[in-house]
Amino acid sequence: EVQLVESGGGLVKPGGSLRLSCAASGFTFSNAWMSWVRQAPGKGLEWVGRIKSKTDGGTTDYAAPVKGRFTISRDDSKNTLHLQMNSLKTEDTAVYYCTTEIVAALDVWGQGTTVTVSS
Amino acid sequence: QSALTQPASVSGSPGQSITISCTGTSSDIGGYNYVSWYQQHPGKAPKLMIYEVSNRPSGVSNRFSGSKSGNTASLTISGLQAEDEADYYCSSYTSSSTWVFGGGTKLTVL
Numbered sequence: 001e002v003q004l005v006e007s008g009g010g011l012v013k014p015g016g017s018l019r020l021s022c023a024a025s026g027f028t029f030s031n032a033w034m035s036w037v038r039q040a041p042g043k044g045l046e047w048v049g050r051i052k053s054k055t056d057g058g059t060t061d062y063a064a065p066v067k068g069r070f071t072i073s074r075d076d077s078k079n080t081l082h083l084q085m086n087s088l089k090t091e092d093t094a095v096y097y098c099t100t101e102i103v104a105a106l107d108v109w110g111q112g113t114t115v116t117v118s119s
Numbered sequence: 120q121s122a123l124t125q126p127a128s129v130s131g132s133p134g135q136s137i138t139i140s141c142t143g144t145s146s147d148i149g150g151y152n153y154v155s156w157y158q159q160h161p162g163k164a165p166k167l168m169i170y171e172v173s174n175r176p177s178g179v180s181n182r183f184s185g186s187k188s189g190n191t192a193s194l195t196i197s198g199l200q201a202e203d204e205a206d207y208y209c210s211s212y213t214s215s216s217t218w219v220f221g222g223g224t225k226l227t228v229l
Contacts, residue, residue, distance in 0.1 A: 035218070037165075044122070045157070045165065045208050047218040061216050097164055105155035105170035106210070106218065112164055 141209030
């Protein structure tokens with residue numbers, strides 16, 4: 001069974017940093033493109049960014065609101081995806097989900113981890 | 120990249136069919152056959168229901184179907200059931216190599 005488990009969420013002050021992780025199992029993680037999606041309280045879904053498999057170059061793409069502040073990385077030896085978030089703003093407050101991109105869609109989702117940016 | 124446009128809410132009675140529209144531009148929906156639909160129940164993670172415009176993942180009921188015409192995609196749910204009550208989001212690949220979502224549609228089963 002494909003499973004994604006996020007961790008690392010919490011309360012952080014504006015301007016601070018936080019690193020989220022996503023532990024993957026049940027599929028060949030190294031072959032998968034992976035994305036992060038967030039959902040602010042009471043709001044819709046917002047794609048954050050992706051990292052391609054190393055076979056496909058391992059490159060990253062980001063949504064405009066987080067470009068230059070967030071960095072996605074992967075550790076294929078540990079089947080783990082990371083999201084490093086710097087210069088956090090109150091508007092980054094959201095549930096953050098990691099997802100696979102095995103088909104041309106965001107096909108499997110984790111349960112999410114909550115990030116709250118507040119002073 | 121602007122969000123795709125969905126109606127805020129739709130409703131239907133059990134057994135009926137409903138359709139949710141999703142309008143974008145030639146830089147997203149109109150330019151790619153990479154439209155997907157997600158179902159989200161309160162407090163739960165989204166679930167992929169349709170990918171590549173009209174394909175259903177294994178395990179998704181055939182009551183769910185998708186289509187696209189020009190810059191507008193649609194999700195149709197036939198034989199509406201109480202368990203279908205949820206929020207539905209469309210998404211499309213874009214010319215910027217990103218994904219863009221619609222604002223979401225709340226489906227109420229009367």
